[in-house]
Amino acid sequence: MNHPIFDQVIERKGTNSVKWDLNEKLFGHEDVLPMWVADMDFMVPNEVIDAIKERLDHRIFGYTIYPTSLADSIMTWMKKRHQWDIRPDWISYSPGVVTAMAMAIGAFTSPGDKIAIQTPVYQPFFHIIERNKRQLVTIQNRLEDNQYQMDFEQLEKVLTPEVKMFILCNPHNPSGKVWTKDDLTRLGELCVKNGILLLSDDIHADIIIGDTSYTPIASISEEIREQTLTFIAPTKTFNLAGLQASSVIIPNRRLKVKFDHYQSNKGISHLNTLGMVGMEAAYVNGEDWFNDFLLYLKENIKTLTHFINENIPKLKVIQPDATYLVWIDAREFGLSDKDLQRLLTEKGKIGLEPGPKYGPGGEGFFRINLACPRTTLNEGLVRLKTAFEGL
Template identity: 50%
Template sequence: MNDFHYEIKREGTNSVKWDLRKTIFGKEDVLPMWVADMDFAPPPMVIKELEKRLEHGIFGYTFIGERTASSIQNWLHTRHNWSIETDSLLYSPGVVPAIATIIQAHTQPNDRIMLQSPVYTPFFNMVEANQRVVENCPLVLNKGYYEIDFEAFEKSLQNGVKLFLLCNPHNPSGRVWTKDELMKIAELCLKYDVQIVSDEIHSDLVFSPHKHVPIASLDKKYENITITLMAPSKTFNLAGLQASFMVIPNKHSRKKIEEAQKRQGFFTLGTFGIAGMEAAYEFGENWLESLLEYVKENIELTKKFITSEIPQLEVVEPEGTYLIWIDCRNTGYDDKEIASRLLEKGKLALEPGPKYGPGGEGFVRMNIACPRNMLLEGLDRLKRSFE
């Protein structure tokens, strides 16, 4: 079993998080707690399976076999009580490329695509890069808790929206949408003939008593209008293996996406992406339970520290993910000053809230999936930033 306290040096591995600090933040001496990958090694059995594949020594063209599909099918049934057919699966190097492909397959230039800010930055980027129009229906922050204004949601759908990009669990806030909220979303999307693209990449990282519910699992009629995007990358810290999957029960929708992938020249996942995905879903469950305990303790530590040591900041309580959305508005500083203080005084690299669209102003996002000593160092730097 992993020792989550153990610090692994990541410099010199082409790590985006560690080796691009100078490029992204202009400084080498900042502690990086920004991009969403963990500073933990993946499950030992995943490493063992990858080593076994490496030892074979030949890495010719590889196809995605039935073992991969079965491992996903079993995982979704065990973890999320969701029964899928293996022929509903398509694969992609990542959730963001999958979103781009779906946009190209299901919409035309200038079509409207709805999202809910503040939200994962590539939602905006992929809509705009493909010459589609963002229809933003912002979430409402009510006493530290994000909610959906369903009246505004319906009005937005009435503007000719073709796709709705759902983020569940929500990044950056950590909200895990309830069954009732998801059913309201699905009913409205059915009413206005809007396809749901549900990014559920953080679905395995949810803390009791909250429970992740795949929106497509709630009813056959919802399943028919939903494309679900998942991956082992966040759960098991395997983002560099570039392997994700789509669950698309609707045959017509699946065929359109397959055709779009063919136009892009996509054929298969890499050898190690396939092996890593299979191993994670077959052998990773006990490791994940240990990880969730450790991350939950990190979250509690972060909340207590900020409440007692930096009371002008407020934590939005995360129900899932290992990301902490921190409200800095009571400091009286604007986003430029917040960023400057973090980098100059605290030597701390966090994600600036405005990256996540309207509603992100005055916030920062902090990744706390790291060994405890590193977290304590990061929290001290956060305190220093606002002294």
């Protein structure tokens, strides 16, 4: 299948790119191929560029209000893609999902309070809990038949009224697991029963590539909805991370007022103009581009899986239900994480995310980003094979 937009290799070095301009600092080698951090190597939809250019042509960038069309674009997208009816007065805005989650921690918990997460999981969860002097509580997901499952035996023991907040990742990063509606219902009811506020990071929710449908946990019941903050953004979906624009869906009026006041008191009160323009344009006019991207991503995942099965069978690919990130199990090699990372960066010359960054259960794993042209992927696979040759 021909995908000229996504096959195009665009030079990103020299653009102050976290992904491409920090090789020496992060990996100790300039010639490492970076396939780690979660942004795409694809051009954004033309409709987004056109909307930003039109706004630039105005040539004045004064203080800006949120147009009603911005909330409308979010509501329409969530209804069409995920069958979730939300209201404009449920929506707050933030420069980013991690920023907004940190604001929620500050607004709704106090230093020393317990906050629970499931591991392995996106590493900023650890940072925003511990750096805000909250007590981290971890529950390790179970890996069964190469798929992650929630450990409800542990969840039921841990999720008591002493825990003030639970942070969910759905779809799950790094494994790409989309939690089932049954699992989410059971988890949500546990939080409701014990008075635990639920933060749900759903930033990868649009990028569904498997058979499991994504369910916003707040859509399951009124009781769960009233105790949940859902964090979304177009940044993963459309490669807009640098525009720094996200939204938080907070149906509970009391919680929303408290969140908005806390953000304002911390000096975070508005998105930048181009972030707003890019967000709205993506949600309104980016769907065709996004659907083509999903097809390309599925082909990349097939390419990776086939190559590893044929050439490095000791590696086990955790097949994702969602996201363009793939979690790979290297434990069969019996290497320490330090030796595994050394092989990847020094022998293979490929920069990947080491599993231990994701907490308990991440040892012996690594994460690779497949949101790249096929030529980049093929080069990365050759380097991956080189890393493990002779073992």
